[in-house]
Amino acid sequence: MQDTIDQPFARIADLIALHAQRQPQHPAVVHGEERVDYATLHRRMDQVAVALQRAGIRPGEAIAICAPSSIAYATVFLGALRAGVVVAPLAPSTTPQGLAQMVDNAEARLVFLDATSEIAAGALNPPRIALDGNAAVGQPLADWLAPEGSAPEPAPVEPAAAFNIIYSSGTTGAPKGIVQSHGMRWAHIQRGLQYDYSPQTVTLLSTPLYSNTTLVLFFPTLAFGGTLVLMAKFNAAEYLKLAVRHRVSHTMLVPVQYQRLLALPDFDAHDLSSFRFKFCTSAPFSPVLKADVLKRWPGGLVEFYGMTEGGGSCILDAHEHPDKLHTVGKPTPTSDIRLIDEAGKEVPEGEAGEVVGHSGGMMNGYHRQPEKTREAEWFDPAGKRFIRTGDIGRFDADGFLVLFDRKKDMIISGGFNIYPSDMEGELRQHPAVLESAVVGVPSEAWGETPVAFVVLRPGASVAAAELKDWVNARVGKTQRLSELVLTEELPRSAIGKILKRELRDSWTGKVA
Known part of the structure; x- marks a missing residue:
């Protein structure tokens, strides 16, 4: 093969x-x-x-x-x-x-x-x-x-x-x-050589076929002669039944699905020893959740970082680098990942910048939208074409990429850059918090100011004001939340991404 x-x-x-x-x-x-x-x-x-x-x-x-x-x-x-x-x-x-x-x-x-x-x-x-x-x-x-x-x-x-x-x-x-x-898809298939794809592969897919997240496993499984098991709609309990029944070896899940599976009271009672590799992409994957997956679910855990547009990828083999769970891994051998500033110049080593990437697997462009295509491209001084990700990150001393936030989600308050992921990371440390999203809203005094939307764990109870004071005591002065809203759920796309634009649009309050 x-x-x-x-x-x-x-x-x-x-x-x-x-x-x-x-x-x-x-x-x-x-x-x-x-x-x-x-x-x-x-x-x-x-x-x-x-x-x-x-x-x-x-x-x-x-x-x-x-x-x-x-x-x-x-x-x-x-x-x-x-x-x-x-x-x-x-x-x-x-x-x-x-x-x-x-x-x-x-x-x-x-x-x-x-x-x-x-x-x-x-x-x-x-x-x-x-x-x-x-x-x-x-x-x-x-x-x-x-x-x-x-x-x-x-x-x-x-x-x-x-x-x-x-x-x-x-x-x-x-x-x-x-x-x-076709060449870009072929590159995805060849990547399967690293992850034990074969005719014996059984891949369980519970994300939709219109998503690139799903297709990066759909096509390699068939190319290697394996078996695909499809779910039209994700259900955590049904997913585990199918995994056991079909002796699944490979799967792709987004972070919220991992979260819901591991939260099932009987998760650990299922025999998941057939798994060879579990993959994740499409949304931020918290280090705490990665560690829980590694501890409780057999087989390797691999996080893909990249865009549907292509332009290079980073891969974190989490089972091999348990000390790097706060990163999205290293660039693949065929990827050229760089960081640029607002002026489009590469940043000095160790500094943060927008992530841009080049590889053999890049989109041809946005269909019938040449202006949008040009906006997504960056060219180095030698004329090499890169795709802009809109993500802000930096490389650590070992060459692993640490992401902060989407560029569009970064909050500029009183002239200071605030990364929502910092506050979200702190909120995750509170025992009552299941998940959170921090967005920037208009402020008369600061231009923008951070507001948090928080979902509590089942059975947990904490007042919004108390939780806001708790997190504000743990972050820098410029990062402090102006408001904290408790909500039953966060708006998500069908693939599990939190829709921060909807949260910003839903904000009707006023902050000084």
Whole structure:
């Protein structure tokens, strides 16, 4: 298998065809009680590819998929890749207006959806195909597919060709379409050589297929001939049942999912000894939570730091560096990560700056948004292209990257830079605090001032004023909170990111 993966470039669709020959009855994708083996997946991909070609959709043109994870979803995505067609996976939770904007931006020729996304779909121009066969939603998938046994016309692709368009979560405004190439996805697959991927791999995915977080494990698992177990919606208790039942070896979870799993009273009673690697990305992963995962969950723990846009990654193999849990690891060998100041100049060694990165896996650009693409780029004096992350960080003496905050989340109060993560870290030390988010709100005296939104642990009780005084006694004078609000939950995106913009927008109070 290593010889197959360790080559300059290959197509994922071709690797699945190879597995269909070598291990036709090996399970490829499992969802609930439904499962398909590699031979069946290969045939269905051909049916999708032929149907797309029959509809006149050419390589390089796009389709959109808007539905929860399912075997039908996976088959359409993979079949489109076989035809050289670009896939725009979209969130069913989006608004009708947002969905229409993304479909229009992607120039999608067809939209695949199911009943769960019917309301969000609204009035879309492209023809609709119903993944679940619901004729009220669109043409049933079974009726649209080409006959079984159909063979598509060859559709070779170059590494630079568009693979998919991933839309940003929209937490900072209108979603942007991030065009990722076949070469970028191949780099993700080759990274799997480090993490014991093989035909014996069983990967449990409970995050949605429209998220790059999910896809960085989805494609490598299939490329290596492993088995995918899909969850349409995360449920902590059900996740553990599936992990035990299928003897799961690999998984991707965001921090809030780790938190909810470890909080289950019977977590430690489950046999999770089959796990080889657990991965995390997409949101800040607290050192305390990482340590708890390492202590209670067998197998390695790996944190990926990077952007959907690409531009370099850092990796923390937490099980090998338990003293570096406050970092996001070191840059990968193929990544060039640098730190720049407000003027776009590299900062001196040891100082903090905005993280920018270059690698072989970078987005082509934001789809049909050249100005946004230029805003995301930084070029060094030699003309080398980097992607700006918007994150502020610094390298420690051992070359591990320590992150402070998103640049846009940094609070400037009375001329001082305040990093919300500092206060959030202090709040986590209080025994009553489950999670928190600190944002900057307008202040007449200081321009901006920090306000904390806090969720308490179940059964815990503490007054907001008491908790504010407690944390203010532990931080510097310029960092002190002006207000602290107790709330039942923090707003999150579908992938688990805290929506700080919503917290800022919800603030109606006044501070001096």
